[in-house]
Amino acid sequence: MQSYLHDESVPSADSPRELLTTVGELTRRVRVAQRGTWFPLLAFAVITLVAIPVERYAPQLGPCRPGPEEGTTVCVASVASTAVYWPIALMLAYAAIAAFYVRQSRQRGLGTPIRPYVVVGVVLAVLLAGASLWLAYHPLAPFSAAPSEFTPTMHAVSFLVSPLTVIGLALLVLAWVERHWALLAYTAVYLSIALVQGSQVIESSSRWFFLPYLLVPAAVLLLGSAAFALFRPAGEAQPR
Amino acid sequence: MTEHPANGLDDVVHQRVRLGIMAIAHQARQVEFGFLRTTLQLTAGNLGQHLTVLEKAELIQIEKGYEGKRPRTWVTLTPAGQTALRAEIAHLKQLIQQVEQAETTGDR
Known part of the structure; x- marks a missing residue:
């Protein structure tokens, strides 16, 4: 040095x-x-990938009604995923991130500024659980509404009450905590992708129709983690 | 007549190494002796002397302990240290401003 x-x-x-x-x-x-930016991104990529089987196989806990075709069901949202899996997964991710930064702090002999980031992340995860449950029983649009009938407000609320947005908002806090302009730019791109994806409606009878909603952000997070690990400046903590 | 900013400078803080120690401790909240020694490229004895000066002035707090079998010394800025660092930086900025104003006036 x-x-x-x-x-x-x-x-x-x-x-x-x-x-x-x-x-x-x-x-x-x-x-x-x-800094240790690569680790939070990796943690979020992992929980996004684990959300795929959860989304597919977890039981639907929210209100459902018979669909227009015989034998089909229309549900508001996968409450098991957004209100149960995601808050728990986010809490576990923040616990791992806090442990990583504390360990790094001891190894490098420097205090860590991570507390505000973890606190904001946990608060957002709790708000996500509450908002998801509320929306499941007080849907913005009636069951019969077609996606084309959704108003911009409905799209905006759906975007905000999304686990991917919650991750993005917490990353903004991390960018501020670490005074990290590259992470700020990356988070802006990540949130833009989440916004564009959230406004797209995939019409499919497949039970795997949600895959792009999770695979794309997971890939973006994995690539970000790899990029921040590979191109970290001298002096930044090395992945171990 | 307003006091010249140079009069507000604290001799303990207005020293390159000690100001560096305080700047690092401020940003890190808590910093280990080894990190300070490596970053500032000082000998252990030299760094120890500067830390003693700052500790006697109650601007830093030194905690000694062990992590496993390895001895560790952690340095934390006290509230008085935070105030002194802020004051030093404010005075330095004022000095620069005064010099720039004097240069601008002199150019005319």
Whole structure:
């Protein structure tokens, strides 16, 4: 690691400007050393992939009605997934992320700023569970409504009460905590993909119709995790 | 007449290494002796001396302990240290501003 005390590019005289530059440079180095961006992205990719069998095989707990065709059922949403699986999975992910940052903090000899991120993440997960249950029994649109009849407000609420959005919002907090511009840009792309996907309606009789909704974000998270692990600057924690 | 910002500088804090220690401890909340030594490229004795000065001025708190069999020394900025760091940075910014104003006036 380069020392600011022996850095020839920094004059030895302690002028106010040089001292402030030194403070800024040291602060930047500490922030970089505190980062571990690849791990939260990996944790979220894993829980998104695990959500696939949950979505497919978990029992439908919410209200359902007989569909237009004989033997079919129309349900509001997969309540078992959004109100039960996702909050629990998100809590477990945040526990793993907190443990990872604490371990990294001990190894590197630096405190971790991760607490606000974990707190916001857990609060969002609890809100997700509550909002999902509320919407299951107080749907925005009637059962008979076609997707084309959904208003922009309905789309907006669906977007906000989505586990993928909850992950994205928590990543925004992580970008702020880590003062990480690359993560901020990545999160903007991730949320844009979630927004575009959320507004698409897949009409299919297959019970696997939801796959793109989960596979695409999982792939984006995995790629992000790999990219942040591979292209991390010197001084940032190494994946072990 | 307003006081010149240079008069507000604290001799304990207005030193490159000690200011560096405080800046790192402020950002990290808690920092280990080894990280400070590596980042600032100081000898253990030299760093220890600066830490003693800051501790005596009650600007940092030093905790010693063990992680497994390995001795560890953790440094935390005290509330007085936080205030002193903020004041030092504010004074440095004021000094720069005054120098820039003087240069602008002198150019005319």
